Amino acid sequence: MSDRLVTQALCWRVERRDGVMLALTDHDRDLVVGGVTYRAAPGMTPSAIVRAEGLDADTMEVAGALGTGAFRRDDLLAGRWDGARVVIGAVDWSDPARTAIPLGEGRIGQVELDEQGFTAELRGTQAQLERPASEATSPACRATLGDARCRVAMASRRRFARVTAWAGAKVTLDAGEPVADAYGEGMLRWFGGANAGLTSAIERSAGVEVVLRAPPVFAVAEGVLVELIEGCDRRLATCAARFGNVANFRGEPHLPGIDLLTRYPGG
Template identity: 40%
Template sequence: MKDIPPALAASLAGGVTTLARCWRLTRRDGVVIGLTEHDDDLTVDGTLFRAASGASGSEDASALGFAVGGGEMSAALTSELIDAADLDAGRYDGAGIELILADWSAPEHFLRLRRATLGEVRRSEGSFTAELRGLSSALNMVRGRLFTAGCDADLGDGRCRIALAAPAFTGHGTVSAAEGPGLIVAAGLGAYAAGGFTQGRLIVTSGANDGFATEVKAHTVSTGTVRLELWQRPPAPLAPGDAFTVTAGCDKSFATCRDRFANTLNFRGFPHMPGNDAVLRVATPGRP
């Protein structure tokens, strides 16, 4: 049960209301953007909420227990507020959102209705629609150890202990050609065997996509030509001469940890643990 400020409660009790919803987005890099459904800009709780975005929202859904509540909000894509390139680059992934109900005739009277995080984003014809996930969505995150055959550490972290910055596992190259939105011909990686950067991470360090990072889907070498296929297309087309840094990947299997990284002492999986096949196995005459 929320306590409504007396001044706002008095406005709600009146015959005519002057209310508007406001959405405050806080990106993980600290950038704050305010959007409102009102037809004029509002300054509420120290944040300027812009009306030019044409923001609107759906009804919120919530339930008892640990079910994840949510809703949706939509707005126009504008270079001044939310740019399509920033969405493509993942700068709004996991952004925090506050839904505020304000009296536009007296913006100092407001009520914070809920907090959420930004989920899936859909784009169409110059606008976007974002899924709002309730705070209980954080309970879906894995905590603690995973008992699986594969390793549950990340390559190069404190549990894996591989020195990922070593030249054997980090390459610096440039784009020779772009054969598609997420497929490049790379220069400077000729010393690395095919597959070494598969499931690794690539960070663009120059050009229009400076700072963009994504995982590598495939690293292939054919007749001396090195190609990297990316899981996520960059905001702008990659151009010849764009520099990047790419780190090795790992499929988290015991064989890879042993044969490629010589790191079996730090393997964080259970390769000899019986799987579902052992649970479902039935007795067969003549077989152990």
């Protein structure tokens, strides 16, 4: 039994939301498990895995060194690893079959950076139970434009463009918008350059200019391809006039609330 404990190695597979998959092991050599090659990452140090018997969330932390390999500081700051799915298992590296023993899975939560490296929190699937069971009422729509509750067709409300100029949070494109402020409250998805795979929230748009809520994480080169996705200010008037979608409006604009006096000044 002691020999088996000595030959145990931890393996974890990390799947980012953009489709990139990373497989690592704390063994000193690469391991092939289930047809997947787990790269040796001796600098990665996992904490104790806490498995709860009740409904408390399973948690653990992984600490590692920053570098040009698996986890780079710029990628962590840009949020490329936020919400990534993590599957952790243990294998006997001396066994040619190398069947993994599942230890848990979850998603990357809070990430902390320091001079030595980084620490990532992994939260189990039970963490989803911490979310509110029901929505709170609001005068604004709580759906996202184009989702299953909104039901607005988005095929004609997306388009590609190329960047002709960039200054801070302001991006100039090679083509204008279909209607005034069409992309306000929408999204800009980067398809090229250093920001490829990231998305930026749009504050407002006017003609060929788009103002983002925050500057891009990395520098933007001229000619980079981006996708623009129309947005919505979540007001009932916009839902009726621009989208003709009042039947699916997910808000209560006429329900009195604590903001009643400020919502109707002088009324």
